[in-house]
Amino acid sequence: EKLFNRKIEDLINKNFLDVSIKPEKVLPLFKQRYQDILNGIVPESIEVQISRSQDGRLMWISIDDSLVEIGGRTVFQVLIQDITEKKIAEQELHKSQEELKILNRELEQKVLERTKDLIESEEQYRTTINSLNDPLHVINRELRIILSNAAFDHWLVGLELDKKIVSRNVFEVFPFLPDEVRNEYKQVFNTGEILLTEGSLFINEKEIFTETRKIPIFSEGRVIQIITIIRDITESKKIENQLKESEVNFRNMITNLDEGYYKVEWEGKIIYHNPAFVRIAGYEPSEKLFGKDLPFFWEDMADREEYIGELLKNGLIRNYVVPVKKKDGEQIVVQVNAHLIKNDDNNPIAIEGTFSDITEKFRLEQELLESEKKLRIQNIELKKLDKVKNDFISMAAHELKTPLISISGYTDYILMKHRSQLNPEITTDLLTVQRNVNRLEVLMDQLLDVMKIDENELKLQKELQNVSKIINDCLDELSYLINEKNLE
The missing domain is CATH 3.30.450.20 (PAS domain)
Incomplete structure (x- = not known):
């Protein structure tokens, strides 16, 4: 909005070439750049003077453009920086x-x-x-x-x-x-x-x-x-002093970075690096690696070939995780972000980038992945065991019900057919047996219900009960043991 002096909604769905008025001789250059990008060529950033269509203001801009994928769609990404003041200066x-x-x-x-x-x-x-x-x-x-x-x-x-x-x-x-x-x-x-x-x-x-x-x-x-x-x-x-100060500030910023910064020739020799580079690489702070070949850093040269190939293909590489070796041979894992620098003939001349030590983070991520893998396997085994348990309980409950049906049936038959011939004590005992058989059947049904609760198939329905009645029922059921031991 600030750059083109227009609201975002006024820019959406507008042809980028129509947003500003450019010299006619520049339009073929823009079209050629977009065609090159579609053909897989990442052009260098360009500086061009335009006339802002909103108010006619002449301004210099720096343009970097590339193809990115967003939501499954491949679109042009255009980074525009207002460099008018710098250009005028x-x-x-x-x-x-x-x-x-x-x-x-x-x-x-x-x-x-x-x-x-x-x-x-x-x-x-x-x-x-x-x-x-x-x-x-x-x-x-x-x-x-x-x-x-x-x-x-x-x-x-x-x-x-x-x-x-x-x-x-x-x-x-x-x-x-x-x-x-x-x-x-x-x-x-x-x-x-x-x-x-x-x-x-x-x-x-x-x-x-x-x-x-x-x-x-x-x-x-x-x-x-x-x-x-x-x-x-x-x-x-x-x-002049402002330009020098800007350069000094840039170098100070690079020097104070916690990430390793490097700039190397295309052939691999280091042009410049910051203190964090030597620290992460395991060198002494006083050591300078200028002029040395960067390949000493790579654990596997196949990784370097992949890194170079990505730069040649896209002009940049983002969040590239790779194992490298320190001065003493210790292996660490770093995350690299870099871009390619080309000359006027579009030939690569240097690589500039940063990297950070993510060894501990990478180790924890790998341990987490391994832990998740083990947990998934254990969950599968637990589910299998749980199913075996449920199958066993269900089968046992059904098997236990078979003799209970016989006991209940014979008890009912005796009480119905011969009740008048039985003395009161035997009648009471048979009623206790009948009540316990019924209670055991209820317990078996409740056990099956508990299995359903474990499988989230049944919800508990809570209700009020008379505790005194429950205690008296228990005493009646155990009366034969009390009499047997002559307890009061």
Whole structure:
């Protein structure tokens, strides 16, 4: 949304080539890139200037595109980065440097060509130097300023310095100049050679970066004066320092990574690595592996061939888990992420990537997989045993019911046919037998129900019971034992 100044819903289902207005000459390049990707070729990222269709803003973008699979569909993945500020800074710096070179050459040529004539005609001399845009002044052998141009006077005003400088010693006028400037003037007077220097000064608590050119003026083969041309390069220096700082920050980030970072030539020699690389690989922190072949790292060269093949095929490799060996031969498991770097001819020249030690994680994952495998096998065995148990209980319950039916039947028959002939005690005992037979049948049915509960086929139905009645029934059933032992 921020890049194209449009809502996400306005971008969905839009042709990517219609989202922005590009130069006509660039469109074939985009189409060719997409065709190359479809053909399995991963192109290098490109930088192109576009006109945002929403508001017409010109901007530079960096584009990386590739094929990815999402939800079973193969789609283009396009990574776009706004590099307008970086590009403008580079262009301005390049333009400034080119202009500086041209102006320096022109200035040197003009100064050298006109020096002799300027000495002969001070008026013409002054007119000429005033026509130059760069601040300059002229000193004699006593280091006194004898002449300055309008640009120099204007520069002094901008720095809030005194404009009255003619006939005064340069170090009196500019007391902030370091002693090395005195040595530079001495060098030019002695050698007669042009001297170009860069430096910085703090003037009124403001740091100024300058490029200074000291050009000798000869008379009869002897240097009698020096033209000092000053160019304020503060802005370009700031841009340069920002670029350097950005590079330093990047290197610091790489240095402080917990993951191993490496950049190697296509042939395998290490170009750069961070401290985590040597630590994970088992080397001493002070050891540098620059220039060494990376294959020492591989446990099995077949893994390296697979790694190289994936890079050649896709231009990158993600979450590649592979065993490698440390310096002492110890095997560890690492997870690698890397991408291929190609030259303008689309030939591979280097590989850049990171890796992390996942040995412990890998071991735990393998143990977990093995544990899950054993658990699945044990579950299968338990299910088999449980089925055997259930089959046995079911069969036993049915077998036990067979004699119970006979006992129950004969008891009912005796009580029904001969009850009047039996004394009360025998009748009571037979009723107890009949009740226990019925109770045993109920218990067998409950046992089968418990099996169904184990198999989640039956739900318990809870109800209230009279505990006193249950106890009295138990005493009645055990009365023959109580009488037998003469217990009260």
